Amino acid sequence: MARRVILLLLLFLVFIWEGTIIPWLIPDFLDTRLVPHLAYILILFVSIYYHRHTALALGLIFGLLHDVVFYGDMIGAYAFAMGLSAYVLGLLFQSPRAPYPLMMTVVLIGSLLLDHLLYGIYLVFGLTREPYAWALGHYMFPNLLLHFIFALIIFVPVRQQLEKVAKLRRRAAEEE
Amino acid sequence: MLKLFKLLGNKKLFILLVGLILFIALMGYTLTNRTSLSWPEKVARDTVGFVQGVFYKPASYIAGFFEDISNLSELHEENQELKLTAAQYLMQQASYNDLVQQNKLLQKELKFTTNQLAQNQFDLHVANVTSVDNDEDTGTIVVDLGSKDGVRKDMPVISLNGMVGIVSQTSNYHATVKLLTTLDPLDPNSKAIAATAVGKENQSFGMVESYDKATGMLTMTQIKEDDPLKRGDTIVSSGSGGLFPKGMIIGEVISRQVGDFGLTNTATIDPSADFKNWKEVFVVYTKETQE
Numbered sequence: 001m002a003r004r005v006i007l008l009l010l011l012f013l014v015f016i017w018e019g020t021i022i023p024w025l026i027p028d029f030l031d032t033r034l035v036p037h038l039a040y041i042l043i044l045f046v047s048i049y050y051h052r053h054t055a056l057a058l059g060l061i062f063g064l065l066h067d068v069v070f071y072g073d074m075i076g077a078y079a080f081a082m083g084l085s086a087y088v089l090g091l092l093f094q095s096p097r098a099p100y101p102l103m104m105t106v107v108l109i110g111s112l113l114l115d116h117l118l119y120g121i122y123l124v125f126g127l128t129r130e131p132y133a134w135a136l137g138h139y140m141f142p143n144l145l146l147h148f149i150f151a152l153i154i155f156v157p158v159r160q161q162l163e164k165v166a167k168l169r170r171r172a173a174e175e176e
Numbered sequence: 177m178l179k180l181f182k183l184l185g186n187k188k189l190f191i192l193l194v195g196l197i198l199f200i201a202l203m204g205y206t207l208t209n210r211t212s213l214s215w216p217e218k219v220a221r222d223t224v225g226f227v228q229g230v231f232y233k234p235a236s237y238i239a240g241f242f243e244d245i246s247n248l249s250e251l252h253e254e255n256q257e258l259k260l261t262a263a264q265y266l267m268q269q270a271s272y273n274d275l276v277q278q279n280k281l282l283q284k285e286l287k288f289t290t291n292q293l294a295q296n297q298f299d300l301h302v303a304n305v306t307s308v309d310n311d312e313d314t315g316t317i318v319v320d321l322g323s324k325d326g327v328r329k330d331m332p333v334i335s336l337n338g339m340v341g342i343v344s345q346t347s348n349y350h351a352t353v354k355l356l357t358t359l360d361p362l363d364p365n366s367k368a369i370a371a372t373a374v375g376k377e378n379q380s381f382g383m384v385e386s387y388d389k390a391t392g393m394l395t396m397t398q399i400k401e402d403d404p405l406k407r408g409d410t411i412v413s414s415g416s417g418g419l420f421p422k423g424m425i426i427g428e429v430i431s432r433q434v435g436d437f438g439l440t441n442t443a444t445i446d447p448s449a450d451f452k453n454w455k456e457v458f459v460v461y462t463k464e465t466q467e
Binding site: 075119122 | 236352360
């Protein structure tokens with residue numbers, strides 16, 4: 001139980017870093033090209049190694065948090081995109097024994113899926129007029145690369161922690 | 177038809193569809209011009225904003241420290257320049273004070289109403305940035321002044337270099353600033369800025385209403401053909417229209433071309449604020465206007 005709370009707090013911390021520390025680490029000329037969603041990548045891990053329903057809830061909560069804190073135009077875009085894509089990827093790929101390459105593939109698909117969903121929503125509501133090809137090259141691919149590197153770094157510790165939590169849950173289920 | 181009902185009997189699909197509808201409703205509702213936020217939004221914003229503030233400031237200091245080291249060589253040159261500007265300011269201050277006095281006197285003689293007098297008065301309040309969202313389409317920053325400090329929706333926000341954005345939402349202790357990089361004539365919430373050129377305030381007029389993300393330039397439209405506006409002019413807000421006070425620096429004219437319909441001209445403007453490395457910004461407190 002305590003482990004789960006700590007993991008949740010860490011996720012919140014990563015969410016906070018997204019808006020505070022990361023912008024300072026990104027070089028100036030890449031400022032609008034790298035818009036990392038690191039918390040979302042962590043949620044993808046939860047979706048694969050733990051459970052897709054948890055990932056759905058986390059995606060909705062953190063997406064909504066992002067929407068409310070950075071409320072410029074509308075609320076709901078991030079919540080919808082993060083919740084849906086985390087759930088769908090969990091539905092397709094969820095397995096406690098997913099190997100390294102599979103998880104990396106999920107991160108690549110997930111990163112593209114999130115950016116595409118956001119782009120689609122903005123397009124529907126008339127918040128963007130940039131052509132698709134431009135958006136793809138300008139921020140979707142750079143984002144993809146950054147998310148991939150981030151996932152490479154955190155893979156081992158995050159998987160370990162999630163497996164421990166999943167094991168505890170299974171044991172609790174058996175006892176009942 | 178029967179197949180369709182069977183498909184809807186699938187619980188997951190049903191929930192997905194309901195969720196989709198709910199989200200579209202939510203987005204549509206929040207896209208409209210809301211005057212104030214509900215309390216759960218305010219609480220979430222202030223709590224997260226507070227935690228973000230704890231991280232942002234140290235990060236900005238550390239980043240600033242490294243920046244300072246790399247800029248050390250340029251410091252001497254910059255210092256000389258600043259001294260020169262300070263001296264010039266001092267000279268101008270005297271004539272400025274004189275002009276202000278004269279202006280007040282003339283306004284009194286012309287019997288301006290109190291509303292007219294108050295229109296272009298504003299105070300600057302320093303605000304610390306607590307977090308940044310660089311999203312290409314909905315870029316915002318969060319600052320640590322809120323409605324308890326007197327910030328209201330639609331107040332302009334400037335940096336040392338020029339105008340950076342407009343307050344889009346406030347909660348008790350934080351406000352979100354929608355950056356000028358999201359200016360878009362098709363966006364229902366985006367507000368065009370009535371603008372003019374420095375030194376040609378009575379002859380030049382146009383609306384700064386869109387930002388080109390690919391080139392990083394602002395576009396000013398509705399410039400009349402006989403307008404003396406030309407390359408190199410500094411563009412400032414004109415104060416007409418009432419939403420923004422006079423004299424907020426927006427940018428510099430790069431080029432001027434014939435507009436879409438050939439009747440008016442448009443100008444490309446290089447924004448003077450450089451939407452990055454946020455530390456402190458100034459919220460421009462305008463006087464509340466009766467509507």
